[in-house]
Structures are given as C-alpha cells and as structure tokens.
Amino acid sequence: MRVPMLSRLLITGIAASFLLPVPVAASSPELIGLQRQLNSLVAANSGEYGIAALDLRDGSTVAINGDIPFPMASTVKLAIAGAYLAEVDQGRRSLGDMIVGRPAAKVIELMLVRSDNYATDQILATLGGPAVVQQWLLSHRISGIRVDRTIAQLLRERGHLADSKDVATPVAMVGLLSKLDSATVLTSQSRTFLFDLMRRCQTGTRRIRALLPAGTQVEDKTGTLDGVTNDVGVITMPDGRRVAVVVFARGGRDRQPVIAQVARVIYDRFADDTRNALAYFMRMR
Template sequence: MRIALLFRLFLTGLAAGSTVPVSAATGSYELFELQRQISALVAGHSGEYGIAAIDLRDGYTAAVNGATPFPMASTVKLAIAAAYLTEVDQGRRSLGDMINGRTAARALEAMIVRSDNLAADQLFATLGGPAKVHQWLLSHGIRGIRVDRTIAQLLRERGHLADSKDVATPLAMVTLLKEIDGGTILSPQSRGFLLDLMRQCRTGTRRIRALLPAGTLVEDKTGTLDGISNDVGFITMPDGRRVAIAVFARGGRDRQPVIAAVSRMIYDRFTDSVRNAIAAFMRIR
C-alpha cells in the first residue's frame, strides 16, 4: 500500500507542473514520458497549450500546464448541463420543462451537440445565472473553474486570451469530467443522457477525434473564440479503459491539428501506460 501511495503521489506531483527534468530512475515511467512528449510537441508550435488527462480507472494523471487557467469558451456548457441535470435528479426540474418554447431536453441537446449559444443562455437564466453554476461547481468541490458571464456577455466583451474571467485549469476540467463520469454528482440516467449528447458532438471533428482510430468512442465538448480552440471529453480505449482529457489552446496557429496530435499521443500512451509504469517502478524500487 505504501509503495502504491508513493507512486500515485509521484505522478500527481508531475501533473501539477509543465515540465520536470527526467532522471535515470524515473525515465521509465510511461506517464512521465507522455508528459515529456506532449511538452516537446507543443513547444514546436506557436501559442500556449494546457493539457490534462486522467485514467478514470486508476486515477493516474498526466498534465502540461495543468494548473494554468485558460479561457473555457463553450466548454463551460458542460458545467451548465451538469448543474441542470443535478436539479433534475433532485426532482426540482425535469427534461420536459419548457424553456422558451422548447423542452429542457431539446435545449440541452442544442447546447451540447451544436454548441447553441442561445440555448446555453436560456439554461443559464433558468438556473439563476452564471453565479449559480459557479456555486454549483464549488458545492461539489470543483475548484479552478470560474463561471462569470453568460455567453452573450462573453461574446460582447470579447473575453478571451488573457481574460481572467470564465477560465478553467486543465486539471480542474478533467476533475469535472471525472465527477460527471463517476456517478458522484449525476444519477446513472442523467449521466447517460449527457454522455449520449457528447457522443453526438458535431463541432469537434478536427480536434480530439481527428486522428484516433476509426470506431474509437469519443464523448466531447468543444470551445471556440477568436484565438481560442478547446476540446474536452472522454476517450474509451480498446480495453474499455476510459480517459478524461482536456486540451486548451490560445494564440498561435495550427491549434486544431495540435489538439488532434496531442489526443492521439494520449490515446497511444494510455492504452498500456499504467501497466508499464507500475512494472518499471517495481523493478527499480
């Protein structure tokens, strides 16, 4: 147990920073190598990237700039959806409630599948505004995400790049994804409903999904503003292992191809990364 704990703490410590010098003793760790490769990849491109990935089976995490806040853009819509579905689970609302002429289910579908901004703001208003969604995050112990403005306000104020509002760290975003997937904040029915919508996402074909093998299950939500390209969600590996991933990109060029390349790199490494890392650790301890 002590060995396993030390190993987990080691990987968690790596995830908080951007790059860490590789020593002979730790160079074998697959997730450490993954971080090194991601760092090298993004260093070869202009702009700034924040990346985090967590194995939802074992909790092992890899991150680059994992604690740096990045503009969320439309990835905030996952928090809006989860907050609304929590109230459905509590019996305070239903998917059949009418919201400006359409059911809540249709509004959620439009917001997640097509990234409809009007639907997002209608759901914001129903919940009581951005502050209520922010409070919902805090109530579930999710810190590192700020929800400050409606989508209309965000676009009107052109909030992006260096803005300190409506931001999330990559590690905070994968924490939200982990909570959504793990059944701790949503009922199985609400979780299934949201994941089904994410599976149908139409706006991210050139990001996380682009370079993954045909047939790979991806459930994601994109975010886009001037100079901002994001994609966050879940990748299911061939053995059934699920990985939550968040890739935020601001400035520079070729953001979408980089997101695609990073996602494929994570897919390749996470397929057997934890098994190889533990084996290496046991050999050198």
C-alpha cells in the first residue's frame, strides 16, 4: 500500500519538524503530479512564470523556471525588512528608533502592509543602502537574489522585464521565506513581528489570496512593475503545515488571475495529501 506523502513525514518522527528544510527536487508521485499541473497551467497562458513551492516542514519542493532570475519589484522589501530586524536582534537598532519622525516599527509596517516606496527607501537609507541588504543575504548563504538599487532608482531607471538588477530566482526567494519562517536568521520576536505584518498585507488581493478558501491564513508580499506581477508568501494548510509559495510573472496578459490559480493548485494538492494521510491512519486503527 502506498503511503501518502504526509503519512511518510509523520512516520519519520517529530524531530524532523525542528530542522531547517533543505529543498529537494520533486520526486514523489504527489509532487510530480503537482509539477505537471503547474506546467500545464502556465503553458496555457501567455507570459513567463517562475514558480516555487516549498513545504516548510519536510523541505519537499516543486519549481517551474526555478533557477531563472525575475524582477523582484516590491517583493525585495522582505529582504530589506529582514536586514533591519536582524540589526534589531543584534542590539544595534530598535523598533522604537525614529526614522524621519516615525518609529521604525511604523515605517516597516508601511513598507510591508501598504508597500510604501518612500518608507522603504527610508529604511534602506538608515541601513546604509542596498549593499548592506545584499551583504546580509550573502552572510546567510542566500544566493540568487540581487539587491542593487533603492526603490526610487529602480522606478527612475524603469527596471523591469529584461533588467539584470534587483532580481531573484524563485528557488532563492522561497529559500529566503524558509529562513525567515524558521527563525534561524531572526529571533522569534522579530519573526512574529514580520509575519504579522505580512498577514496584514493590503496589496495584490487578487493574487495568492484570491481563490483560497475563506479563512485561509496567508502571509505575503506583492510586487508590481510595468509588465511584472509578483506575489510571494506562506500559506498555512488546514493541518497547520506551512507552504512557502513564490510566483513571479512577466509579460503576457491576465497575470493576477494566473497567480491566483497557481496558488489554488498548490493549496489543493497539499490539502488532498492531508486528507489522504488522515484516511490512511483511520484505516490503520
């Protein structure tokens, strides 16, 4: 009898849940099926898509164009927030520090919840510029993400589509989400602060969140430029499992509906596995 993916995870022991997931290629029938579904979905739509989904409990992952760089747009704000909060954890800064007349906590809230570009550049200036964020990423062995410009510079230079600056691969971005979620690069207090803001994200409601069942917890950050539509974040499944999802899209039409469909396909596949696992254990009783 074939044991569903979640059943195999539970059988291996609770200890695995305390380890930082290391992404592994789709190999189980469930993940191969998911990858085929995603391939078919993006092939039926115009434009180019980069997708990665990572089970934060066991490290299993699927990816479409996972190693191709895409413009991050405002999804870079997660890395900026991570770099600032890391300095808070080190005692070099505090969330109460005043940044242009506002507490840092409020400026970060504006950056993540409303995707305020001016607030973002205020945080960047306080840190010392994009190079500091880049160094923070590299110090935690997060490669595949480039942070080159302020938001003002990015918009002025109209960085998008074919630009080689301020880009990330889907696999790299899902890796950043994994590290932020694991609290290995931030304290639990900073992690809680960050993900609470992501949960309250007010932009891009027609993307990852749009087609998920009512009440599904989503913590995300969107990004938008001319010809670019992104959404990255974490979906909490009915069994409490957390799945990091990255969808980068450029060119073509109707990118937001496709992102919503991608998220629903990923959600359904993991929800089905949960139901299969429960049914398996009921049979074993």
